[in-house]
Amino acid sequence: MTIKKTQNSEDDGSIRLQVIQQPSVDSSYLGDLRGSSFFEPQREGSNPTPTGQENTKSHNSSHWDNAPEKKLTLFALRLAILEKTASGLGALGFIWATVVLLGGFVSPLKKKDFWVVTVILLTEGTRIFSRSHELEWQHQATWTITDAGKHSFRAIVSSSRIFIRVIKATFRPFSAIKSESQQQRHIADDIQLITQTQVLPPTRQRTWKSSDVPVVPYAGWVFLSKNISRALYWLQLLSALACMTLSLMRLIQQDYVEEEPEDGNMKPALILFYALALAEALLFLLERAYWEWQISICKLLEQVNRECDLGPTDLVSIKRFFYDAFSSCINGSVFDGLKMDLISFAEELLHSDFHDEQLIGVQILQKFVNSDRFSSDTLRKVGSSTEVMERLIEMLSWKNPEEEKIRRSAAEIVSRLSGKRQNALRVAGIPGSMESVSSLLYTGRKFDTKPYEIWERHLVADQINYEFSAFNLLGLLILKKLANDHENCWKIGNTRGLLSKIIDFTSTGERLLRNDMVTESQIKAVKRSLQVVKKLVSTTGETGKMLRHEISKIVFTVSNIRDILEYGDNHMLLQMLGIEIITSLAMNQDAREKIGSTGGVIRQLLSILFKPRLTEDQNKVSIEAGEALALLTFDSVQNCNRVLKEEVIERLVDSLTDPVLQINSSRILKNLCAYSGSENIFCLRGVTAAAPTVLHSIMVEEGKILEVSIGLTKQIFRFMSPEEYDEELNRACISxxxxxxxxxxxxxxxxxxxxxxxxxxxxxxxxxxxxxxxxxxxxxxxxxxxxxxxxxxxxxxxxxxxxxxxxxxxxxxxxxxxxxxxxxxxxxxxxxx
CATH class of the missing domain: 1.20.58 (Methane Monooxygenase Hydroxylase; Chain G, domain 1)
Structure with missing residues (x-):
């Protein structure tokens, strides 16, 4: 078995296991030979804070790189300047016409100019009105994101085709308006195509979806809100073209009056009005041309979507963000849109009442936190917002199958947040957060008989397509990261039923561990559950004492680990984690006895200790097994007797010459000599054979080997007469x-x-x-x-x-x-x- 360390969105430094003939374990995980153990105190508070992410790469090629949406907000600003300038000229022309022309010159004004001015005012008023409301309807029309599976991309392409077709139609020659009916037929065909390709989940909302509102009853599709924006768009386009045509025609003709008095001002007044109307119409068309160039030719939306590392189905999200920014620039200051960014936009959508909007927001955040370029800023911004974090935690407990994607994306975001210590503390500090994380874990087994809990399990279990394994892995990953903090370990231990769920995932058996067809997710679930348990039982202080007591009380804990030790030959990493858990639990006197009384545990540890070693990785597992046995045999008569029943004294003595096993073998022999019952004195006589080895170590070694050799020497001398140990000194050439x-x-x-x-x-x-x-x-x-x-x-x-x-x-x-x-x-x- 090889264990390959990779980086991915779910598990920072996760381990992928591939079964081959030669068992091995990743040295990057196991590290060096343990320079410290439970036999030595550890200084606390100096460990580096886990970040849960790789260092972000530096991108200095462009100031857009870390925020590509700036291109859209700048585009919205420029459009808003053109739009507001055109509207200002239109308002000035409207005032000039109503006050000066129709007010001051209405009597001498020629009938032709009277009607032209009136038509321009009406069409211009219609355009301004339709423009002020077009964005509102267009804004709602962007909510077309669906969960259409393989058809979603086709739907996006179809809707984009409509968008481009309408924009291009704006700038065709004026004569092209005659073919409007043909264009409308194309749009209708595209609408039908989108309707056929989009497969909306059967969500049950208590409010209307804005794009489906029938404004006028029994009026069919004509008055659906999603079509009104198109009508308003064409209305203002036709109005601008009409104003431009009429104004240009009258400026060319200039037959305003037959003979104007020398002091008359009608002609200059009309010229000024027509010039204002023409300038306003040209500015509006310039805005549309700029829009067409950026959206259709330069494909700005697609470019930003690509630079944000979003997928094709996220183009709708980018469109909606752009319309939001443009609306802000139009309705308020032209600079309001510059204050917007995609992270804040996504955070606002999380609080929506509609699943589509929630899905847009959570998927944007999910992709940003998993991006090397955007993860740092995103995690910092999301982690500093209590409301957003509370919403994400709430989403973890959503069990409706229609909300599966939202729940999974939220779980990925929370797992990334939990990788940073400050954020992990905030996550765990939210009321009900541990219960929400616990709700992600589902094994299908029932450990209690409370009716409402069984009903809840069946409610989710009935959904055969629900991805339980993905949620299990994410839930365990979140707990694993949260457990890096001492206070969070206490909260995990005090969350009702959570420890039992975690232990349940350590259940394996021969059918799983020796099955070549086992899936990677099954092994990964066992690995992560063992990692969580290891972090909990190795917690220091009173919290660690409480957790070790509670975990050892769960009847499945030790037996599950025993199965891993017995059948996990092809999964050495799992064996390593299981032994580390046994070692930590053995610090508790009661747990020590429970472990020893669980049949086969001590025998399996001894088997691993003396197993032939071919690789450095196998050496490390043997070292850990020796440390576990050293703790289990400390001050435990029963466990010492169990070890002696395996008749391993001679093998332990022989292993004192093995550099890998020497330290822990010395500790085990010392404990056997110190704590075994008097009935085992005869069995322990064989330990005297180790005298030459330990005496030599005392004379030449230093550090840990010297320490354990001195401790063992005293115990060996207890089984020897003064004459015998003098003889051993002479045999070792030591006076x-x-x-x-x-x-x-x-x-x-x-x-x-x-x-x-x-x-x-x-x-x-x-x-x-x-x-x-x-x-x-x-x-x-x-x-x-x-x-x-x-x-x-x-x-x-x-x-x-x-x-x-x-x-x-x-x-x-x-x-x-x-x-x-x-x-x-x-x-x-x-x-x-």
Whole structure:
């Protein structure tokens, strides 16, 4: 089995497993040989905060790169300037005509000019009115996003064809208006095509969908709101063309009066009015030409959609954003649209009452948080909005099949948010957030019999196409990231039923682990559930103590891990995670006994410990198995007896020469000697064969090996007479003088408590006491090499660090019955005899 580390949108640094003949495990996951363990305290608060994302790439090629929608807001600004300038000229011409021409010259005004002015005013008024409302209707007409599956792209293309066809029709020659009926037939055909290709889910809304509102009853499709925008569009286009034609015609003819008095002003007044009307119409047509150039020729909407890393079906979202920006520029200041961005736009849509709008908003955010270019800004902005985060958390609990895509996208966003520590704290701080995350987990198994919960499961389970596996993976990924924080672990543990759900995903068995046809999602679900459990049980302090107690109480926890150890030969990563969980649980005395009493666990750990190793990865798994056994056998008579029943003393002694197993094998042998019952004394006699090895290690080794060798030596000497261990010293070519001198040197070297070898001075003092009690000659030797000075310095520098056999973070567990200071006092008494 190979374990390949990849980056994807669901799991930062996720592991993909592929089964091949040679089992292996990803060294990037397992890391180096453990430089620290539960036998050493860990300083807390210095770990780097997980970000849940790769460093974003720098894009300095253009100032548009990090916000492509700026092109649309700038385009909307320029259009709004042209639009407002044209409207201003139109308003000025309207005032001029009503006050000066029709008011001051209405009597002498020629009948022809009277009607031309009147027609221009009416058509211009119609255009301004239709323009002010066209955007409103056009804005609503953009809500055509559907869940049409394979037909969705075809529908977008069809609607885009209508859009381009209408725009192009604007700038055809004036004579082309004669073919309007033919164009309308093409539009009708396109509308029918879209209707056939779009497959809307049968959502049940208590309000009207704006694009389907029948404004006039029994009027058919003509008065549907989605068609009114088209009518208004053509109305203002025809009005502008009419104004331009009439104004240009009268400016060319200039037969306003037959003979105007020298002081008459009618002709200049008419020229000014027709010029204003012509300029206003030309500006409007210039705006339309600019629109056509950018939208149809340059394909600005498609370009921005592509630069935002959105798909073809998201083009509707870009259109809606553009219309929103344009409307803001038209209805308010021309600069209002510049304040808009796609992230804020998507956040607003999340609070809509319509599924289509919610889906647009959540999918934009989903794609942005998974983009290397936009994820940083998006996560920061979404994470700083409590309302948005509350809405996303609420979406996690939506179980209606019609809302499946919304729920899944929201889960992906929350999983990305949870990768940042500050955001993870905010997510967990939202009331009901853990319950919402828990609702993502569904295994199909029932552990309780409460009627409403069973009904809820069946409600979702009846939907055969519902993607439970995807939601399970996302839910476990969110919990995995949230569990990076100590406070969040406490909340996970106190959420009703959540721990049982997580443990349930660790259920495997032979049919799953030894099945070549198993899906990647099934293995990934087991892996993520084990990762979550590992983070919970390795939590420090009172929270960790509570979690270890609660998790060990779940009857399936240890048995599920046992199955992984027994059948997971092809999934070494799962075995590694399972062993790490056993190791953490073993810090609790009650859990230690439960693990040992679960049949097969100790046997499987021993099997993994002594399993032939061909790769570095297998070495690491064996090291972890040894550490688990060292914790399980600590202060547990029953577990020590279970290990002895496997008849492994000789193999443990032999493994003391194995650099990979030496440390943990020494710890296991020490525990077996210290805590086994008196009935096992005969079985333990075989441990004396390790004497030459551990004595040699004391003389030449340093660090952890030295520490465990000293601790084991004292236990070995308990099974030997004074003559026997003197003989062992001679066999190892070590004189009593050199041995005593070495012990004094060790205390002098480690003159202060050391975090990497916190028990080394304690073990030395214990061995010194044993030697002085066994033979008086050692008292004289220790006096000779000034052991009293070394002991005095130890007495002045003792600390709590040296009073515990193992640690949870910086907190010591299972305090020793006898403190180091009392041992030093006893050594002084013996030394002073």
């Amino acid at each position: 009593a003088n050199n041995f005593v001198k070495k012990l004094v040197q060790i205390l002098e070297k480690y003159n202060l408590p050391h975090i990497k070898v916190p028990r080394i001075r304690r073990f030395v003092v214990e061995l010194v006491i044993w030697l002085m009690k066994s033979q008086e000659k050692y008292i004289q030797l220790f006096k000779k090499f000034e052991m009293d000075k070394a002991l005095k310095f130890v007495a002045e520098t003792t600390s709590e660090l040296e009073c515990y056999p193992f640690f949870s973070g910086s907190i010591g567990l299972n305090r020793q019955d006898q403190s180091l200071s009392s041992l030093v006092d006893l050594a002084f008494e013996l030394l002073m005899k």
